[in-house]
């Protein structure tokens with residue numbers, strides 16, 4: 001079996017080389033880029049299994065701009081992205097994950113943490129993308145095209161809401177706590193506050209409202225949320 005390719009986008013040579021060494025020892029093949037232009041070329045040419053993306057890069061576009069761009073591109077949006085950031089930029093985390101990043105690592109990080117986060121994100125992304133289309137109560141989610149539609153109309157959905165909905169639809173009729181949802185959908189990123197979930201739940205319900213599907217996302221008092229097609233009795 002061929003090794004999975006990881007693209008490392010990092011302008012600091014010492015950090016880049018350290019990451020390359022670590023990942024090669026862990027059995028991955030590495031591609032490298034020092035800026036967005038190079039990174040874009042590598043992504044188009046090689047379609048890596050995952051991108052490790054530094055936040056601060058030379059040029060007028062940051063790593064998070066690149067992440068946003070990838071997640072808007074139908075052909076590239078499925079490639080998982082892990083953002084790297086320096087300490088003290090923790091406020092940026094929500095912004096990065098909102099741009100569609102799959103996880104977030106703060107420098108300095110241990111090589112063990114890096115490898116385990118990469119493996120977790122790869123596991124999750126293959127679990128989500130390998131699945132067949134799911135249909136519940138007129139709502140349909142196609143993991144291959146990452147499209148959600150209802151009544152035959154495609155719903156314009158952001159990357160985070162998509163992942164949340166994909167998780168819900170593949171795990172119906174079960175109540176999840178906010179912490180569990182963070183673990184499953186955001187990859188156990190400890191820096192995100194629980195109430196961030198509520199914001200995304202609200203957005204998701206709003207997107208589903210015009211199709212009478214908002215009630216599929218149910219609040220479970222004292223616990224969290226559940227995806228269910230069974231009508232709740234008030």
Ligand code: CA
Nearest residue numbers: 011054056057
């Ligand atoms: Ca940098």
